[in-house]
Amino acid sequence: MPVVSESSPSPDARTRLARAAVEAFSTRGFHGTTTRDISTAAGMSPAALYVHHRSKEELLFELAHVGHLRVLEMVRASVATSDDPVEQLGTLVEDFVRDHALVHTGARVINYELAALSAEHLAEVVAIRHDIDEVVRDVIDRGVGAGVFVTPDPHMTALAVLSLGIDVARWFRDEGRWSPDEVAVHYRLLALRMVGAVG
Known part of the structure; x- marks a missing residue:
């Protein structure tokens, strides 16, 4: 099920957020993950998730x-x-x-x-x-x-x-x-x- 390609060069912001979310949800669970966790792991500002979702x-x-x-x-x-x-x-x-x-x-x-x-x-x-x-x-x-x-x-x-x-x-x-x-x-x-x- 790759929801996001793991090999695409220089992924766009949505792809970076998706990859970060998958990693965070898999280790902390949905409820244990904050939007800040996802944005930070994606190398973006804490509010970046809300620009796309x-x-x-x-x-x-x-x-x-x-x-x-x-x-x-x-x-x-x-x-x-x-x-x-x-x-x-x-x-x-x-x-x-x-x-x-x-x-x-x-x-x-x-x-x-x-x-x-x-x-x-x-x-x-x-x-x-x-x-x-x-x-x-x-x-x-x-x-x-x-x-x-x-x-x-x-x-x-x-x-x-x-x-x-x-x-x-x-x-x-x-x-x-x-x-x-x-x-x-x-x-x-x-x-x-x-x-x-x-x-």
Whole structure:
């Protein structure tokens, strides 16, 4: 989910604020982070955040909204690579998990700080999350219909698959035992076992 590119040269003020917010929210939590913390980490004056965002909550919403839309695009693209539900689910899970490992700090913020959003902003993000869930559920439903998946509750299985992938952002560390690719390949195998993939 890179909500902001980590490699763009000389980032603009909004990008610097976004990067600083991700780091601050990930270490202190939304409620433990002040607007001054974010602005200072971005190398800007304490009031700089308000030039670009009405509030700290609006900045979190922008991060979550952009990040979730990007993930929705990614899972749709993963499914579009094949007509076979087994391959679709495998590719989707591999891409989803690799992404959550590669950008674990940002993914952790946009998945675990949602309670700080206003009701209106939360509803917008939840709607995108529902769309992501629907993509996964549709693949599983089609696999069950084609006789290549065996699971009594495709909806619950879709939620379980996504929950496992999201949680990678919580525990993954760059200096850890496994690479993003290793985790992604292993989770692909786990997901296909969860749906009882046949063949």
